[in-house]
Amino acid sequence: MTFITHHCHIRNLTLRHQGKSLFAKTHVTLDDFLEMAYEFLSLNYPKFYKMDRLSKLGFLASEIIVKDMPLFPRYSREEVALVLSNASASLDTDQRYSQSIKTVPSPGLFVYTLPNIVAGEICIRQGIQGENAFFVSEAFDARQIADYVTLVMTSGKTKACIAGWIEVLDDHHDVFLYLVENEKDPEGLVHTAEQLEKIYSLNHE
Amino acid sequence: MKTRVHVAGFGVISAIGNSVPEVFRSLSNSISGISPLTLFDSVHTGVLPVGEVKLSNIALSEILSLSPNTTRTALLGTHAAREAVKNCGVDLKKWKTGLISATTVGGMDKTEKFFNDYLVDSSKGKLRDVVNHGCGRSTELIARELGVNRFISTINTACSSSANAIALGCRMIAAGLLDVVIAGGTDSLSKFTLNGFNSLMILDPNPCRPFDASRNGLNLGEGAGFTVLVSDRVRESEVINSKAYVSGYANTNDAFHQTASSPEGRGSLAAMQQALAMSNLTAEEIDYVNLHGTGTVNNDLSEGTAIKRLYGDGYPKLSSTKAFTGHTLGASGGIEAVLSLLAVEKQCVFANLRFENAIPEIGIIPQLRFESGIQINHVMSNSFGFGGNCSSLIFSRSI
Amino acid sequence: MNELIANLKIQIIEALSLKHLKPEDIGDDQPLFVEGLGLDSIDALELVVLLQQQYNIKLANPQDGTRIFKSVKSIAEFIQQHQTA
Numbered sequence A: 001m002t003f004i005t006h007h008c009h010i011r012n013l014t015l016r017h018q019g020k021s022l023f024a025k026t027h028v029t030l031d032d033f034l035e036m037a038y039e040f041l042s043l044n045y046p047k048f049y050k051m052d053r054l055s056k057l058g059f060l061a062s063e064i065i066v067k068d069m070p071l072f073p074r075y076s077r078e079e080v081a082l083v084l085s086n087a088s089a090s091l092d093t094d095q096r097y098s099q100s101i102k103t104v105p106s107p108g109l110f111v112y113t114l115p116n117i118v119a120g121e122i123c124i125r126q127g128i129q130g131e132n133a134f135f136v137s138e139a140f141d142a143r144q145i146a147d148y149v150t151l152v153m154t155s156g157k158t159k160a161c162i163a164g165w166i167e168v169l170d171d172h173h174d175v176f177l178y179l180v181e182n183e184k185d186p187e188g189l190v191h192t193a194e195q196l197e198k199i200y201s202l203n204h205e
Numbered sequence B: 001m002k003t004r005v006h007v008a009g010f011g012v013i014s015a016i017g018n019s020v021p022e023v024f025r026s027l028s029n030s031i032s033g034i035s036p037l038t039l040f041d042s043v044h045t046g047v048l049p050v051g052e053v054k055l056s057n058i059a060l061s062e063i064l065s066l067s068p069n070t071t072r073t074a075l076l077g078t079h080a081a082r083e084a085v086k087n088c089g090v091d092l093k094k095w096k097t098g099l100i101s102a103t104t105v106g107g108m109d110k111t112e113k114f115f116n117d118y119l120v121d122s123s124k125g126k127l128r129d130v131v132n133h134g135c136g137r138s139t140e141l142i143a144r145e146l147g148v149n150r151f152i153s154t155i156n157t158a159c160s161s162s163a164n165a166i167a168l169g170c171r172m173i174a175a176g177l178l179d180v181v182i183a184g185g186t187d188s189l190s191k192f193t194l195n196g197f198n199s200l201m202i203l204d205p206n207p208c209r210p211f212d213a214s215r216n217g218l219n220l221g222e223g224a225g226f227t228v229l230v231s232d233r234v235r236e237s238e239v240i241n242s243k244a245y246v247s248g249y250a251n252t253n254d255a256f257h258q259t260a261s262s263p264e265g266r267g268s269l270a271a272m273q274q275a276l277a278m279s280n281l282t283a284e285e286i287d288y289v290n291l292h293g294t295g296t297v298n299n300d301l302s303e304g305t306a307i308k309r310l311y312g313d314g315y316p317k318l319s320s321t322k323a324f325t326g327h328t329l330g331a332s333g334g335i336e337a338v339l340s341l342l343a344v345e346k347q348c349v350f351a352n353l354r355f356e357n358a359i360p361e362i363g364i365i366p367q368l369r370f371e372s373g374i375q376i377n378h379v380m381s382n383s384f385g386f387g388g389n390c391s392s393l394i395f396s397r398s399i
Numbered sequence C: 001m002n003e004l005i006a007n008l009k010i011q012i013i014e015a016l017s018l019k020h021l022k023p024e025d026i027g028d029d030q031p032l033f034v035e036g037l038g039l040d041s042i043d044a045l046e047l048v049v050l051l052q053q054q055y056n057i058k059l060a061n062p063q064d065g066t067r068i069f070k071s072v073k074s075i076a077e078f079i080q081q082h083q084t085a
Helices: A030-040 A046-050 A053-066 A091-101 A117-126 A142-154 A193-200 B020-028 B057-064 B072-088 B108-120 B135-146 B161-174 B191-199 B232-237 B266-279 B297-311 B329-346 C002-015 C041-055 C062-068 C072-082
Strands: A003-011 A014-017 A020-024 A080-086 A132-136 A160-169 A172-181 B005-013 B097-102 B151-155 B180-187 B223-230 B244-253 B288-290 B317-319 B378-385 B389-397
Touching: A003 A053, A003 A193, A014 A053, A020 A030, A030 A053, A053 A091, A053 A117, A053 A160, A053 A172, A080 A117, A080 A142, A091 A160, A091 B108, A091 B191, A117 A132, A117 B244, A132 A142, A132 B244, A142 A160, A142 A193, A142 B161, A172 A193, B005 B020, B005 B072, B005 B161, B005 B232, B005 B329, B020 B329, B057 B072, B072 B097, B072 B108, B072 B135, B072 B180, B072 B223, B097 B135, B097 B161, B097 B329, B108 B191, B135 B151, B135 B180, B151 B161, B161 B180, B161 B223, B161 B244, B161 B329, B161 B378, B161 B389, B180 B329, B223 B329, B244 B266, B244 B329, B266 B297, B266 B378, B266 B389, B288 B329, B297 B378, B329 B378, B329 B389, C002 C041, C002 C072, C041 C062, C041 C072, C062 C072
Parallel strands: A080 A132, A080 A160, B097 B151, B097 B180, B288 B317, B288 B378
Antiparallel strands: A003 A014, A003 A172, A014 A020, A132 B151, A160 A172, B005 B223, B005 B244, B180 B223, B244 B389, B378 B389
16 A cells, blocks of 8 residues: 655646645746746756746656655665656647747757656656656546556555656646655555545646 | 566567568668658758658558558557567457557657648648647557557657556556557657757767767667567467567666766666566676667767676677667667567677777777577667666567 | 957856846856856757857857857857857
8 A cells, every 4th residue: 555645736826735825826927937936945956947847847846745755865766766647748848949940949948858858857856766757648647647656666666656747738737746655644645546536636727 | 577478579660671571681781771861851851861761651651551641650650560460469359458659759740840831820731730749649540550449558758768668568467457568669750859959969960880989979760669568378378479578677767967868877777787686687697788879979988887887898799779770769669679579589689880999988899790690598678768767678588 | 358248148148047147147257067157068059059049150069169168258259259240
């Protein structure tokens, strides 16, 4: 049995941790919101500004879920895995990069035209060296991802897994990221597809 | 693992051939498929060497009886997946069958045509050109052609995508969730990737030289490679004479840089070590390593460093087949899995073309010539992707 | 030269998304890579793009970048030497 110990939502320009709003804005662009959230969290990681929106969203969400209980040295670096998914892959950035081809192709943008770069950014920042995967599906598929994370954690190599959904396309953004561990935390949410569906749908307008 | 995962069949299409026999012929004769770009109009046409599949979209669609509007990625994928299924001797409908594909380019070849028209005039451009853009769409098209609908998934982790698709296929069979999995990947050439890699300045203006001291970058390639994976039960029930099984796989994150590999090759080393641990083999039991070996200054040094850390000077026969096919991106794990399986089946190893001098910092000399009539029991295939995604697969000979 | 250096700083901040910095935070002779601003290989490529787009200078060999992009001053000197009319 595994447990969902922390979760984060980013939707409608609102950042939530364990369902509670941490930071929210209205009437700003997504780009501005992301920078404001970064500054609000006082993260001191200037590379953030170079990231594409997909990576910024994933970066912020992962910072939130580990902020109260750092992963290391509780686990070794290869014991933490990362399983992400979305519908649009890197399309938001692909569009921007395509525009740049008209003048001069931008290497700084091209680097982000793959959906799993966000996994790379999270791993670099957090120091995670375990296995990582990125799935593309039409909508958040709680059953598929719950089964996969369970498989990953049954192998014995992985003791903790950050997993979830990071979707962005133009202004639409929908992030649901969570931490699955073997240890039960005071809240004790059992990791099942049904539980994930429930938490994913919290405050979902 | 409760059941072994056997390879019942495989299919491939690449710059060196449109089928397994054609590809093997090129490999055994050391004939490279790298040539000047002809597929589309670009400032790089006739200049940059690439690994093109020598079939146009029209030709592919006729062979496959598909619409010529199908994306090239889906055409290539269907071609290779069909060959794999034809060769596997399994009745897919009898079992819990899934398709796990991988791609990074998706329908980009059609989308970039649309985009150019659309940018000039937003009422122009044919919407049917973009409707198949998504990575998942090429998988769904392939699934429809194969008649698979129970489980369909698409992985996109850059250059390790199709290796990860194969690993996932193994996992699902081992967990009893599926009995048969068609697993692999496909990617086609596009202006998007050509311009992108060019902006990163890691394309060689000449045919690439993996693991050579004077290597100067990669050549982009395209193609598809698929395997049909089956459980013990399927193998016995369908009386399949499979020559190999997947004995180990592993995936790690290098956690160093978005596109560069760590100098000490820690992610690659960990992937190789963990794959060995899973297969219960020592490093010395590997008879051949099919390297990721893109030909970039960074990858080959990093991967070579990892190999030296694992083996010291006692490394096995190794080569990068990207000097034949180019770097086929999301398809490379699948295509190179097929080449590794050929090495097991035919008991041979392939040449690392255009090698002259070892990289001074590591001194590794790869396999210089095609060699057959040797004992090949275990082959390791490496695939390392942007985003630090490092995967290693091990295929072993069935006795 | 001073105007070129001032403009370069603004352009570099824009091109490399160095939003945490203002032009006065970058010293003329300050190392840009490794220590100093801690830029990486992708940033170097974006500087190649900047040279092309803003100053019409094409850098064929990325290896030259290490020397040219050492500091804002060295970039300015390179531009002055190579600027087409």
